[in-house]
Amino acid sequence: MTLLQYFKPTVLILSILIGTSLPADIVIRHDKNDSDYIKLGAEFPAVGKVGERAGDGTLIGQDWVLTAGHVASGMQRRYGNNFKVYFEGYPQGIAVEAVYVHPEFRPMQGHDIGLLKLKQSISNITPLKFYTNSDEAGKPIMIVGHGDFKNGNETEWTVDGKKRAATNRIESVNDNHIIYHFDKPGTEGVTKLEGTAGRGDSGGPALIQVEDQWLVAGVSSAGMPGENGPGTYGAVEHYTRVSTHSNWLNDVLNGKVQPSQVSNQARNQGGARRVRGGQGSPALPGLGLILNHREGKIYIEGKIDPQVPSEFRRVVFGPPSFIVSLDGQEYKNLDKFKEAFGAIKKGASYEITFSVKGETKSFKSTKE
Secondary structure (H helix, E strand, O other): OHHHHHOOOOOOOOOOOOOOOOOOEEEOOOOOOOOHHHHHHHHOOEEEOOOOOOEEEEEOOOOOEOOOOHHHHHHHHHHHHOOOEOOOOOOOOOOEEEEEEEOOOOOOOOOOOOOEEEEEOOOOOOOOOEOOOOOOOOOOOEEOOOOEEEOOOOOOEOOOOOEEEEEOOOOOOOEEEEEEEEOOOOOOOOOOOEEEEOOOOOOOOOEEOOOEEEEEEEEEEEEEOOOEOOOOOOOOOEEOHHHHHHHHHHHHHHOOOOOOOOOOOOOOOOOOEEEEOOOOOOOOOOOEEEEEOOOOOEEEEOOOOOOOOOHOOOOOOOOEEEEEEEOEOOOOOOOHHHHHHHHOOOOOOEEEEEEEEOEEEEEEEOOO
């Protein structure tokens, strides 16, 4: 199988994008069969799951997994090193021995890349190598993931945990990211099995084919919503650029870097889901929502699961989404809302009301 089977010859128009870090099985074209994407995904056994639903990772050595920094750090904050990765043929999972997160990683600010050292070597799956050239712009890519599934016209997600792969093309690059769009069928440059990443695909790879080898060029990090919300046509994806982080990756693999550590205080406060939204503040502790104040409303611009309380974790905060009230009190000022939420004691219950695409939704939860 060659990548050229899945792409139409086109003239590529490069888009100039701002390279900032932002926040799923694969999202597919609405006019193609899902079975084609599942069949394609099966051709990449080196892509596995980090945790049962935290994100994805790529085997890049017999006992090394490449993933996103926010996946690695989120899992470590929540579980220490007591979590597993799952590959085909290993239904019980493989335990993680050590976690490495890029030292310059900051949520929403780039360098979203990490490595997991496994306690057990995997000998029956061929690891993938890094793409280290600096000519990624314009190249066709294959993206792979296990996250939540839908097509580009849908706003609701299906959770089935199946691995899918899709094609796309890199529009532009910057020091931190490779960037691509999710184009509609009929758009100039759209690929035959066009797709994009979505919820739960964080850490999964963007692959470039060189002769008969697939090389990891990017790691799923963040995305901007499309025309009708996350994972719809027009969505823009930012994958951490492997070529500009290859020196650090090789230093880790060669034993020149110490594993990342997490304090007991920080544990249980981290998420392991992809960040969705534009530039803004980090997620509000205890709520997991990325909030921004404008036009007299407190808008929800993204979320980081599993920081989000379980009672409303499944809510898709498609635009426009904003906070209406907390315990019956309406808030239009972000600082005052943060102060009120911060004053709720751990273990105390509260009720929060959102407006999501014009529909009011209320949830009762307990502050962790």
